[in-house]
Amino acid sequence: xxxxxxxxxxxxxxxxxxFAQNPFIRDQFTADPSARVFGNKVYVFPSHxxxxxxxxxxxxxxxxxxxxxxxxxxxxDWTDHGVIVTQNNVPWVRPDSYxxxxxxxxxxxxxxxxxxxxxxxxxxxxGRGFTIGVAVADKPEGPYTPEATPIKGVxxxxxxxxxxxxxxxxxxxxxxxxxxxxxxxNMLELDSEVFTLGELPTKGLKEGPYVFExxxxxxxxxxxxxxxxERLEYAIGTxxxxxxxxxxxxxxxxxxxxxxxxxxxxxxxNQWYLFYHDKDYSPKFDKARSIRIDSLSFNADGTIxxxxxxxxxxxxxxATKQIQIDRYTQLSEQGVSIAFLDTLNTFKGWKTIFxxxxxxxxxxxxxxxxxxxxxxxxxxxxxxxxxLQIRTDNVxxxxxxxxxxxxxxxxxxxxxxxxxxxxxxxxxxxxxxxTKTCEVDWVSFR
Ligand code: FUB
Numbered sequence: 001x002x003x004x005x006x007x008x009x010x011x012x013x014x015x016x017x018x019f020a021q022n023p024f025i026r027d028q029f030t031a032d033p034s035a036r037v038f039g040n041k042v043y044v045f046p047s048h049x050x051x052x053x054x055x056x057x058x059x060x061x062x063x064x065x066x067x068x069x070x071x072x073x074x075x076x077d078w079t080d081h082g083v084i085v086t087q088n089n090v091p092w093v094r095p096d097s098y099x100x101x102x103x104x105x106x107x108x109x110x111x112x113x114x115x116x117x118x119x120x121x122x123x124x125x126x127g128r129g130f131t132i133g134v135a136v137a138d139k140p141e142g143p144y145t146p147e148a149t150p151i152k153g154v155x156x157x158x159x160x161x162x163x164x165x166x167x168x169x170x171x172x173x174x175x176x177x178x179x180x181x182x183x184x185x186n187m188l189e190l191d192s193e194v195f196t197l198g199e200l201p202t203k204g205l206k207e208g209p210y211v212f213e214x215x216x217x218x219x220x221x222x223x224x225x226x227x228x229x230e231r232l233e234y235a236i237g238t239x240x241x242x243x244x245x246x247x248x249x250x251x252x253x254x255x256x257x258x259x260x261x262x263x264x265x266x267x268x269x270n271q272w273y274l275f276y277h278d279k280d281y282s283p284k285f286d287k288a289r290s291i292r293i294d295s296l297s298f299n300a301d302g303t304i305x306x307x308x309x310x311x312x313x314x315x316x317x318x319a320t321k322q323i324q325i326d327r328y329t330q331l332s333e334q335g336v337s338i339a340f341l342d343t344l345n346t347f348k349g350w351k352t353i354f355x356x357x358x359x360x361x362x363x364x365x366x367x368x369x370x371x372x373x374x375x376x377x378x379x380x381x382x383x384x385x386x387x388l389q390i391r392t393d394n395v396x397x398x399x400x401x402x403x404x405x406x407x408x409x410x411x412x413x414x415x416x417x418x419x420x421x422x423x424x425x426x427x428x429x430x431x432x433x434x435t436k437t438c439e440v441d442w443v444s445f446r
Contacts, residue, residue, distance in 0.1 A: 021327035022313040023280045023290030024078055025070060027347055031289035032102030032158075032208070032262040033275035036140070038112075042268050043140045044070045044078075044275065045105045045114065049288045050098075057098035062287045064100040067116065069141060075268070075293060076315035081141040085116060090133060090146040094121045099130065102208060102262055105140065106161040106187075108169065112137045113187045114144050115159035117173070126150060132159045132173060134188055153181070153190050158262070161187075162211040162240055170240045172197075174207035178222055180241050199244045200235055201226065208262040211240060217302045220244045223261050229253045230261045232276065234304060250296070251307045254278050258286045265296060272296040273314060274307045281346040312364060316425055319368045322379070322442035325430055326350035328361045332395070335359025335432065341441065352440045354386070354432035360395050361440075364427040368445065373422070375415050376401045379441035383409045386438035391429040392422060400428075405438060418445065 023030070029049035036043050050063050057063030066086035072078045088095050097119040105114045114135045120126035132154045135144035156175030161183070163169045169183040171190065178200055182192035197220065200206055204225040212219050218237045223230035232251040235244035254261060256278055263276040274296040282288035293314050297305050311327040326338045326349070335356025341348040352361050376390060385407040391397040403416040430440060 021317075021324055022292040022294070022309075022311050023278070024075075024293060024313060025080070025291055026349065027080075028068075029281065029288045030068075030070075030291040031260070031277045033264055033277060033291040034102070034104040034160075034210075035264045035266045035273070035275040035293075036105055036107070037266050037268050038107055038140045041071045041073050041140075042075060042266065042273075043105070044072075044291065045084075045103050046070070046277075046291050047100065047102050051285075051288060052098065060287075062101065063098045065098050067100060067103055067114075069105075071140070074315055075273070075313075076317060084137075084142040084144045085114060085135050085146060087118065090118075090135070091148050092120050092122065092126070092133065092150055094119045101130070102158045104160050104264075106163060106169075107140070108163065108185075108187055110138070111187075112140050112142075112144075113161065115161060115171070117157040117159055120150060127155055129155060130157045130175075131155055132157075132171075147188060151189065153194060158208045160209045160211060162213075164213065164240050168240075170211070172209040172211055172220075174209055174222070176205060176207075178206055178209045178220070180209075180211075195241050197242055197244060199242055199246070200224075201233070201246065205230075210264050212265055213240075214267075214298070215302060218242075218244075219265070219304070221250060221263065221265060223263070227253065229257065229259045232261055232263050232274075232307075236302070247303055249306055250274065250304050251276060251309065254309070256280075256283065256286075258289065260286070260289070271314075272298070276309070278309065316365045316367045317363075319366050319373055319445040322444050323363060323366060323428070324349060324442055325361045325363045325428075325440060326352045327363070328352070329364040329427070330362040332358070332360045335435075336361055349441075352430070353437065354388070354430075354440070355435060355437045357432060357435050360429050360431040362394065362427055362429045365425055366428050367425050368422045370423055372418075373445040374418050375446050376403065376418055377413050377415050377444045377446070378403055378405075379411060379413050379443075380405050380438060381408060381411045381441075382436060382438040383407060384436045386436040387433035388438060388440070389431045389433055390443065391431060392420075392426040393429075394427065395429050395431065397427075397429065402433070411441065 030046040032047040052063035103116040135146040156173040221234040237244040336359040
């Protein structure tokens with residue numbers, strides 16, 4: 001009965017279309033992205049960072065009260081399906097714990113099992129720290145019905161579930177070290193002793209395990225603090241519980257100084273992707289994070305090529321959308337910089353500032369379609385006026401528009417004619433023709 005009431009509490013599903021590029025969720029903080037391919041879509045189950053205030057969480061620390069799920073068919077347009085589980089609708093969770101940390105989700109026999117770590121109300125039975133629970137749904141979007149109790153025998157955070165080719169499921173988690181155990185077919189109980197995966201680095205925190213298999217190699221991937229902050233690393237083995245041999249880094253420590261990183265790796269439409277996080281919308285506080293995607297590839301021997309984080313991210317951007325060139329692929333060495341549009345509300349996004357003749361920003365993979373687009377619009381501000389060019393391919397490519405921006409201290413949308421026929425997917429370059437300061441919010445074609 002409890003379960004039915006919880007499922008019916010109506011965790012409202014709000015299908016909202018979001019944006020592309022990194023970070024790819026742009027209206028809330030998100031972290032610890034667990035990506036899964038279900039059917040023809042990628043679903044991402046992240047943590048949901050919020051800012052603690054007096055009486056709501058611990059100020060200056062992680063604060064999370066619920067989980068959303070997001071989906072996309074093209075990695076460019078993301079739909080937020082709303083809250084799927086909150087600390088208030090799980091019978092065993094302390095409803096003021098604000099500790100709904102990194103989750104995972106997996107499908108088995110048409111059911112979706114959502115695993116999440118948090119603190120229990122009953123500390124006598126479940127201990128004071130973190131334990132891991134499950135909520136089950138018939139669809140990835142939910143509604144999810146939480147189990148009445150957490151999984152017995154598990155103490156820790158960052159659950160990850162892997163189902164091997166023979167159908168055996170495994171649960172991994174972390175608590176300083178990384179642990180693993182078999183799961184029963186019901187996906188709700190352990191079916192073996194708990195193994196400590198002791199071959200992984202012995203010094204420095206390891207957490208956030210994520211296991212996958214490719215061509216018979218089992219990849220145990222995990223964030224690890226060897227120096228100051230977390231670096232994504234991996235080890236490989238020939239079976240899901242190891243032994244594993246340490247190989248190296250997947251992604252180096254973040255240049256932003258974000259202390260945590262937490263990731264997942266999936267193959268979608270013949271391309272592998274790394275989902276991870278940084279602190280894009282919160283440069284001064286690294287417990288308010290944002291999730292990102294970049295492509296990942298393998299060497300012939302199965303080792304992973306190191307992923308360099310990008311702002312451009314993945315996927316193709318329709319030329320008719322507002323193309324955020326501040327999520328650039330490449331910038332000229334001088335004369336161009338990126339800043340928030342509004343430092344008091346960073347979710348408004350960024351702007352690209354040009355102040356040197358010849359400075360440029362390149363944005364790759366813009367889809368112009370098959371119908372000639374005749375006009376380019378640019379949302380721009382230039383107190384002394386300015387002239388910008390748009391080119392395709394690269395900085396030396398053909399000029400497809402030249403836009404004269406009148407003197408204007410306020411943001412304005414300026415139109416100009418597209419001078420050349422362009423079809424299909426192209427890179428675009430926005431280039432300053434003079435030294436006047438010119439701020440660009442977005443570019444769009446119609
Ligand atoms: O999001 C809270 C914690 O930070 C996660 O559980 C860790 O993996 C780290 O990302």
